[in-house]
Amino acid sequence: MTHTIDLPSPSNELRVHSKNFRKQIVEVTRGVFVAIGYSASNVTLIQGRTGSIIVDTSANPVDAAAIVAAFGDRLVRPVHAIIYTHNHPDHSGGATVFAGDDAPEIWSHERLVTGEPELARGMRDGGDQFGIALPEDQFINAGIQRQYGRETPHTREGFLPPTRTFGGREHVLHIDGVDLHLLHTPGESEENTALWRPGPRVLLCGDDLYRSFPNLSPLRGVRLRPPEAWIASLDRMIALGPEHLVPGHMQPVHGTAEVTALLTIYRDAIRFVLEATVDGIRKGLTPDELVQQVRLPEEMARQPYLREYYGCVAWTVRGIYADRVGWFDGNPATMFPLAARARAERMEKMVGGRDTLLAHATEVLAQDDAQWAAELADLLLALDPACDQALCLKADALVLLAERQINAPARNYYLTVAATLRRRAGTEKPASC
Numbered sequence: 001m002t003h004t005i006d007l008p009s010p011s012n013e014l015r016v017h018s019k020n021f022r023k024q025i026v027e028v029t030r031g032v033f034v035a036i037g038y039s040a041s042n043v044t045l046i047q048g049r050t051g052s053i054i055v056d057t058s059a060n061p062v063d064a065a066a067i068v069a070a071f072g073d074r075l076v077r078p079v080h081a082i083i084y085t086h087n088h089p090d091h092s093g094g095a096t097v098f099a100g101d102d103a104p105e106i107w108s109h110e111r112l113v114t115g116e117p118e119l120a121r122g123m124r125d126g127g128d129q130f131g132i133a134l135p136e137d138q139f140i141n142a143g144i145q146r147q148y149g150r151e152t153p154h155t156r157e158g159f160l161p162p163t164r165t166f167g168g169r170e171h172v173l174h175i176d177g178v179d180l181h182l183l184h185t186p187g188e189s190e191e192n193t194a195l196w197r198p199g200p201r202v203l204l205c206g207d208d209l210y211r212s213f214p215n216l217s218p219l220r221g222v223r224l225r226p227p228e229a230w231i232a233s234l235d236r237m238i239a240l241g242p243e244h245l246v247p248g249h250m251q252p253v254h255g256t257a258e259v260t261a262l263l264t265i266y267r268d269a270i271r272f273v274l275e276a277t278v279d280g281i282r283k284g285l286t287p288d289e290l291v292q293q294v295r296l297p298e299e300m301a302r303q304p305y306l307r308e309y310y311g312c313v314a315w316t317v318r319g320i321y322a323d324r325v326g327w328f329d330g331n332p333a334t335m336f337p338l339a340a341r342a343r344a345e346r347m348e349k350m351v352g353g354r355d356t357l358l359a360h361a362t363e364v365l366a367q368d369d370a371q372w373a374a375e376l377a378d379l380l381l382a383l384d385p386a387c388d389q390a391l392c393l394k395a396d397a398l399v400l401l402a403e404r405q406i407n408a409p410a411r412n413y414y415l416t417v418a419a420t421l422r423r424r425a426g427t428e429k430p431a432s433c
């Protein structure tokens, strides 16, 4: 007799993942507290002899005030120093609240100030990986955050620029009786700074590790985050032998063996994808072929910290390809492809008319072939960008694709584009319009 096991649907797995964003103050070790789930990212409080040190500042002054309240009398003023692990808005937007009237030193790596600004603003084609505008019943989470900018926008009004920076690989601080090693550990951002306290063996790793496959090549449109640098940074962290690991998102991890194993498999997963992709490039595979071939080995794919809630293996493969080989996949037919409309006109002619195309797209969607339905809808929209039926068909296809994702950015992006298409069709009805 065979037994079937009920595996959660992808969207249910993502829902279960939301438990990792529960609001809580965790005492990592004596005098070190982390506020989880109050904002898009964690804030860590390190108690000194006479006051406090704050690592990361949450997304905005509203979240920061909630965290100050939650820390309560554990946060002893004055705040002597604020340290940014990196510049992302969810980590750096609430500094004014923690600083108060204490005039703390604000520390970061110098690349936080001198780094290259991002070119794209994240929202293209009406899509948004954070799902900021999605209605509550469609939104699950933002992958490594419970939400990102939905409840309180990530304004920069609470940001305080660094007053002190360091430029090398390491800088040792002695603040209020606390020894802190700032380690430049580029990975999720070029300025990522890990904090190491040798005494209690606590490592704050910034965003170089979180409970998801790493976001090496984000959907929202930034350069590939260099995998070699990320691997080297994890190597440095492994060599420290931390007893407590505090990531920039979600729960800390305890125990030297467990922390070491986690840092190691995280590093190995990045290395695996990098090496398999480079190997495939050498063999002449195209990006479309590579994403079919490069998959994490089963024991890695099942690891909770390597599930693709936020980063995605296929996007990493494409990012590495574009970074190493450029845009051209090697096929001469893709050197100067037909414009979308010219291609659609030829397809229309080939199948015998637009109605046939529409009927076929509707039929394949009814058969759950959502990806193909979306691609056929694109042909119809290239012929007539205002075709209501094609707009709604594509929206329906994207909603189906969203439900099949554990990847929150993909889900959020599908659903926000679907909403945009329905608005263009003049209706916001949830089902097929």
Ligand SMILES: [Zn+2]
Pocket: 041, 088, 090, 091, 207, 248, 249
């Ligand atoms: Zn973050």
